[in-house]
Amino acid sequence: MEMTLRWYGPGYDKVSLEQIRQIPGVTGVVTSLMGKQPGEVWEKDEIRELKQIVEAQGLLVKGIESVNVSDEIKIGTEKRDEHIEKYITTLTYLGEAGIHMVCYNFMPVFDWTRTELARKRADGSTVLAYNQEIIDKIDPAHMRESMARMSEGYSMPGWEPERLDRLEELFEAYQDVDEEKLFANLVYFLEAIGPVCEKYGISMGIHPDDPAWPIFGLSRIITGKEQIVRLLKAVDKPYNGITLCTGSLGSNPENDIHEIIRAAAGRIPFAHIRNLRYNQKGDFEEAAHLSADGSMDMYQIVKTLYQTGFTGIIRPDHGRMIWGEQAMPGYGLYDRALGAAYLNGLWEAIEKGCAAHS
Numbered sequence: 001m002e003m004t005l006r007w008y009g010p011g012y013d014k015v016s017l018e019q020i021r022q023i024p025g026v027t028g029v030v031t032s033l034m035g036k037q038p039g040e041v042w043e044k045d046e047i048r049e050l051k052q053i054v055e056a057q058g059l060l061v062k063g064i065e066s067v068n069v070s071d072e073i074k075i076g077t078e079k080r081d082e083h084i085e086k087y088i089t090t091l092t093y094l095g096e097a098g099i100h101m102v103c104y105n106f107m108p109v110f111d112w113t114r115t116e117l118a119r120k121r122a123d124g125s126t127v128l129a130y131n132q133e134i135i136d137k138i139d140p141a142h143m144r145e146s147m148a149r150m151s152e153g154y155s156m157p158g159w160e161p162e163r164l165d166r167l168e169e170l171f172e173a174y175q176d177v178d179e180e181k182l183f184a185n186l187v188y189f190l191e192a193i194g195p196v197c198e199k200y201g202i203s204m205g206i207h208p209d210d211p212a213w214p215i216f217g218l219s220r221i222i223t224g225k226e227q228i229v230r231l232l233k234a235v236d237k238p239y240n241g242i243t244l245c246t247g248s249l250g251s252n253p254e255n256d257i258h259e260i261i262r263a264a265a266g267r268i269p270f271a272h273i274r275n276l277r278y279n280q281k282g283d284f285e286e287a288a289h290l291s292a293d294g295s296m297d298m299y300q301i302v303k304t305l306y307q308t309g310f311t312g313i314i315r316p317d318h319g320r321m322i323w324g325e326q327a328m329p330g331y332g333l334y335d336r337a338l339g340a341a342y343l344n345g346l347w348e349a350i351e352k353g354c355a356a357h358s
């Protein structure tokens, strides 16, 4: 496993590479060109510059999170082939730059969704939280203002102003995109990018839908084990893999993360590990990574990854805001650094424990 941190790139991230490289065991970042719109080509020199900035601080670009897939591709409009061609060009340039892991998602309109970005916990820390009752009261096509207000001026992935400006039009365009159509469009996309992925040894890791059920009447197709297995079989090639996001899949307590890891073993190029606390049905909040702070057993999850031969890239996922830090919700330095240290500790203990018993 290779421990990384997500870094949003120059001008977008308050956390610096100098800080990241001081976290023990973190040798690289997963990063992105945040200014790029889905459907735009990432140019060679832009990728080169990003790499150089990271490498100048003694870190490596271990993968990209994310090269976003345009709604045209997800919906299957007449522009999709043109957008796929551009995606292929981007993958070509990434491959030429020696980047071999790309995370993406296939969620309609929104990326991950939360109803609160700073819910206060008893210890004074704040966390991202989700409440289904609040979601059910929202008219999604007109939520631009409230989303912009919630993101507190941060440019958050999946909540980009360009996307929020098109909400009404997008909802209209997705009206006929049921789960089967969305799935077929995903398979079409994956088959089209197959040759370039195989040529450059790029693993694609689809991020699960977050939360792991349909919201706002939009289809969602990467929500649990059955759907993941279906996708892995539909395009049964090593390049078609998943991002194992425990917090997203775990938003549905019925998802058994261990079963998912076992079912997808060998096809998990990337893992996002974080813990959640379930309150009542439909309400959850994010927790510290430590098992005891949330509802998930991090030791068992890391152990299952270890036992199934996971060799991919890993990162601590959303952190709490602690110690007065002001940063993009979920993506401050302190709690993610604690998360990385904890996950490294779990991994070392499991690895040495297994070696001692063999």
Ligand code: DNO
Pocket (backbone or CB within 6 Å): 065, 066, 103, 104, 105, 111, 112, 157, 158, 207, 272, 318, 330
């Ligand atoms: C949320 C992230 C997601 C993820 C995308 C991948 O914090 O995990 O935004 O990066 O869904 O495309």
